[in-house]
Amino acid sequence: MNHLLRDYPVQAFYDELIAPDGAPRPAARPLLDHLAGLPVGELAARRRAVDAAIMTTGITFTVYCDAGNIDRAWPFDIVPRILAKHEWMQVEAGLKQRLLAINLFIDDLYNAQRIVRDGVFPLEVLSGSQNFRPACQGFSPPFGVWAHICGTDLVRDRDGKLYVLEDNLRVPSGVSYMLQNRQLMKRLFPELFQSSEILPVDDYPARLYATLAALSPRPGVRPVIAVLTPGIFNSAYFEHSYLAQQMGAFLVEGGDLVVQDDDCVYMKTIAGLRRVDVIYRRIDDDFLDPEIFRPDSLLGVPGLMRAWRAGKVGIANAPGSGVADDKVVYAFVPQIIRYYLGESPILPNVPSWLCMYDDQRDYVLSHLDQLVVKPANESGGYGMLIGPRASELERARFAALIRANPRNYMAQPTLALSTAPTLVNDDHLEPRHVDLRPFVLQADSLYATTGGLTRVALQAGSLIVNSSQGGGAKDTWVVDTGE
Numbered sequence: 001m002n003h004l005l006r007d008y009p010v011q012a013f014y015d016e017l018i019a020p021d022g023a024p025r026p027a028a029r030p031l032l033d034h035l036a037g038l039p040v041g042e043l044a045a046r047r048r049a050v051d052a053a054i055m056t057t058g059i060t061f062t063v064y065c066d067a068g069n070i071d072r073a074w075p076f077d078i079v080p081r082i083l084a085k086h087e088w089m090q091v092e093a094g095l096k097q098r099l100l101a102i103n104l105f106i107d108d109l110y111n112a113q114r115i116v117r118d119g120v121f122p123l124e125v126l127s128g129s130q131n132f133r134p135a136c137q138g139f140s141p142p143f144g145v146w147a148h149i150c151g152t153d154l155v156r157d158r159d160g161k162l163y164v165l166e167d168n169l170r171v172p173s174g175v176s177y178m179l180q181n182r183q184l185m186k187r188l189f190p191e192l193f194q195s196s197e198i199l200p201v202d203d204y205p206a207r208l209y210a211t212l213a214a215l216s217p218r219p220g221v222r223p224v225i226a227v228l229t230p231g232i233f234n235s236a237y238f239e240h241s242y243l244a245q246q247m248g249a250f251l252v253e254g255g256d257l258v259v260q261d262d263d264c265v266y267m268k269t270i271a272g273l274r275r276v277d278v279i280y281r282r283i284d285d286d287f288l289d290p291e292i293f294r295p296d297s298l299l300g301v302p303g304l305m306r307a308w309r310a311g312k313v314g315i316a317n318a319p320g321s322g323v324a325d326d327k328v329v330y331a332f333v334p335q336i337i338r339y340y341l342g343e344s345p346i347l348p349n350v351p352s353w354l355c356m357y358d359d360q361r362d363y364v365l366s367h368l369d370q371l372v373v374k375p376a377n378e379s380g381g382y383g384m385l386i387g388p389r390a391s392e393l394e395r396a397r398f399a400a401l402i403r404a405n406p407r408n409y410m411a412q413p414t415l416a417l418s419t420a421p422t423l424v425n426d427d428h429l430e431p432r433h434v435d436l437r438p439f440v441l442q443a444d445s446l447y448a449t450t451g452g453l454t455r456v457a458l459q460a461g462s463l464i465v466n467s468s469q470g471g472g473a474k475d476t477w478v479v480d481t482g483e
Contacts, residue, residue: 003036003428004032004035004036004043004421004427004428004429005018005022005032005036005421005428005429006428007428008022008421008428008429008430008431009431010022011419011431012158012416013158013416013417013418013419013431013433014156014157014158014159014160014416014418014419015418015419015420015421015431016028016081016082016083016156016418016419016420016434017031017032017079017081017082017420017421018421018431025082025084026084026481026483027082027083027084027477027479027481028082030192030195030196031079031080031082031192031196031477032421034189034191034192035079043078043423043426043427044426044427046078046188046189047078047423047426049187049188050076050078050184050187050188051073053184053187054073054074054076054184055073057180058238059073059074059177059180059238060072060073060074060238061074061177061235061236061238061467074177074180074473075458075467075471075472075473076181076184076472076473076474077422077423077432077456077458077472077473077474078184078185078188078423079420079421079422079423079429079474080185080454080474080475080476080477081420081434081436081454081474081475081476081477082476082477082478082479083451083476083477083478083479084478084479084481084483085197085199085478085479085480085481085483086481086483088199088450088451088478090346091154091162091347091438092438092448092450093346094164094345094346094347095150095152095347095438095440095448096440096446096448097337097341097343097345097346097347098150098152098164098167098333098337098345098346098347098440099147099150099152099440099442099446100340100341100442100446101333101336101337101339101340101341102147102150102167102169102324102333102336103144103145103146103147103442104144104336104340104341105121105324105336105340106146106147106320106321106323106324107140107144107145107146108340109126109132109323110136110137110138110139110140110146110320111137111138111139111140113126115336115339115340118339120332120335120336120339121332121335121336121339122332124356124407125328125329125332125356125407126323128328128356128407129323129326129329130326130376130377131170131285131320131322131323131325131326131377132320132323133285133319133320133323135292135293135305135319135320136318136319136320139309141215141308141314141315141318142214142215142314142443143214143442143443143444145318145442145443146317146318146320146321147169147317147318147321147324147325147442148211148212148215148316148317148318148441148442148443149172149208149211149280149316149317149439149440149441150167150168150169150172150439150440150441150442151167151168151172151173151174151175151437151438151439151452151453152164152166152167152168152437152438152440153165153166153167153168153435153436153437154347154435154436154437154438154452155350155415155417155418155435155436156417156418157415157416157417157418158415158416161348162347162436163347163348163349163350163415164330164333164347164348164349164350165350165412165435166327166330167324167325167330167333168325168437169317169321169322169324169325170284170285170317170321170322170325171236171281171282171283171284171317172437172439173235173236173239174239174437174439174453174455174467175204175239175243175439175449175453176238176239176242176243177239177453177467177473178201178204178439178449178451178452178453178475178476179201179202179204179205179242179246180242181453181473181474181475181476182200182201182202182475184475185475196477196479197479197480197481198477198478198479199450199451199477199478199479199480200450201449201450201451204439204449205243205246205247207441207447208243208247208280208441209225209247209248209249210443211316211441211442211443211447212225212247212249212278212280212314212316212443213225213278214443214444215277215278215314215315215316215443216277216278216314217277217311217312217313217314218277221277223277223278224250224267224274224275224276224277224278225247225249225250225276225277225278225279225280226244226249226250226251226252226257226267226276226278226279226280227240227241227243227244227247227249227250227251227252227279227280227282228252228253228254228257228279228280228281228282228283228301229241229251229252229253229282229283230253230282230283230287230299231253231299234282236282239282240282243280249280250267250276252267253299254283254297254298254299254300254301255298256268257276257279257301257304258273258301259301259302259303259304259306259307260273262312263303263306263307263310263312264307264312264313265279265301265304265307265312265313276313277313277314278313278314278315278316279304279313279314279315279316280316281315281316281317283299283300284322285319285320285322287299287300288300288301288304288305288319289301289302289303289304289305289306289319290302291303291305291306292305305319316443322377325377326376326377327352327374327375327376327377327410328354328356328376328407328410330349330352330410331349331352331354331410333345333349334348334349350412350413350415351412351413352410352411352412353371353410353411353412354410355402355406355407355408355409355410355411356406356407361402361406364402364409364411365399365402365403367387367411368385368387368390368395368398368399369387369388369390369395370387370388370413370414371385371387371411371412371413371414372384372385372386372387372411372412372413372414373385373387373398373402373409373410373411374409374410374411374412375408375409376407376408376409376410377408385398386414386463387414388414414463417433417434417435417463417465418433418434419431419432419433419434420432420434420454420456420474422456422458422474430460432456432457432458432459432460432462433456433457433462433463433465434454434455434456434457434465434474435454435455435465436451436452436453436454436455436476437452437453437455438451438452438453439452439453450478451476451477451478452476453473453476454473454474454475454476455467455471455472455473456471456472456473456474457471457472458470458471458472
């Protein structure tokens with residue numbers, strides 16, 4: 001008997017590592033056997049070692065709250081989530097299919113709008129979009145690709161099937177933590193990486209660099225690539241600096257860049273101006289260019305849209321890509337896949353109700369105690385209602401919000417998120433709910449990470465996995481079991 005799993009409950013949720021009969025799933029058995037065989041106190045010592053590594057390396061995440069921004073050490077659990085390779089290959093195909101169709105969709109919306117004319121995508125959904133940018137109409141970026149980096153959130157329900165919860169297309173975060181999680185695990189359990197077929201994720205920075213380099217307007221010349229950050233007070237600043245460092249790119253803020261009369265973007269250096277070919281922007285559209293969007297923005301670069309439309313600089317993700325990063329648009333992705341690719345979706349959506357339609361809104365309002373309600377354009381778990389855990393007052397407040405602006409809200413059932421064993425008190429494992437965010441890249445080719453960032457709710461019974469809401473993370477192992 002594995003003493004770490006003593007009293008591990010048999011529950012109604014799908015567990016990622018433990019089968020319903022209490023035995024480890026085949027891909028997880030080597031790990032759990034290894035952990036159980038460690039000398040007494042060894043696991044606790046390794047956990048302390050990883051905590052120290054996080055502090056000395058400075059792996060942090062900023063949480064916004066009323067008391068001010070809190071810079072916290074990255075909350076990391078040392079027991080990884082494990083998926084078998086044969087299952088992952090199907091997931092990877094579904095992720096690539098999804099991003100391919102979404103990019104065709106965005107390019108169509110800013111040009112011919114065939115999907116609207118053909119009655120597949122409702123005009124009223126497009127008309128109510130906050131992230132449709134008229135300044136992008138009549139333009140098509142290289143390869144027709146707008147969303148070059150996508151973080152797709154996956155959840156596994158009680159039936160054991162993985163569902164797409166949402167697509168993050170504007171400035172998806174988390175991939176640096178996926179990479180750091182793997183580095184931490186390699187330091188903690190090097191013996192397991194020697195004895196198991198754990199598929200790598202370490203090539204992501206090189207893949208990201210290649211994706212960005214493909215956008216350069218000067219082919220044949222080594223591109224100058226810059227990561228554009230809002231600055232040190234942004235919650236994902238660690239990620240911005242880490243990715244720039246890993247790619248050998250420049251980390252810049254808006255004030256470091258200028259657009260000259262030739263419509264090229266230049267970076268200010270002590271040696272003078274240096275032309276920038278590609279910008280990986282980590283700033284929302286609204287703040288990207290004060291000439292086009294918010295005139296009071298100090299984060300962006302005046303004239304950047306002009307340079308982009310003139311083909312003098314590549315921008316990832318492209319301005320306007322957020323039109324598909326809308327939780328109402330998400331509900332139409334299965335139809336979008338069928339329309340552009342003529343294929344059935346490989347990964348299913350979570351069932352959704354759109355409050356902009358009378359019958360669906362009536363259902364939502366009468367079942368608020370059973371549903372999760374989300375605003376169309378928020379991220380990070382902000383602005384949501386988890387109906388079963390909300391008070392009557394909170395549900396009444398949300399009902400008023402929905403009635404006032406129905407286009408802005410959609411609802412989904414409260415899923416029975418899968419669980420994974422998580423180390424508690426350094427001496428045993430307890431189930432905690434998890435989700436998964438893989439990352440997909442697209443420019444002249446498609447690439448998906450092997451696994452992704454597993455987020456974990458650190459409190460027993462909690463469904464809140466978002467880092468910004470107090471969740472933690474695990475490494476994700478895709479293991480070749482030979483099946």
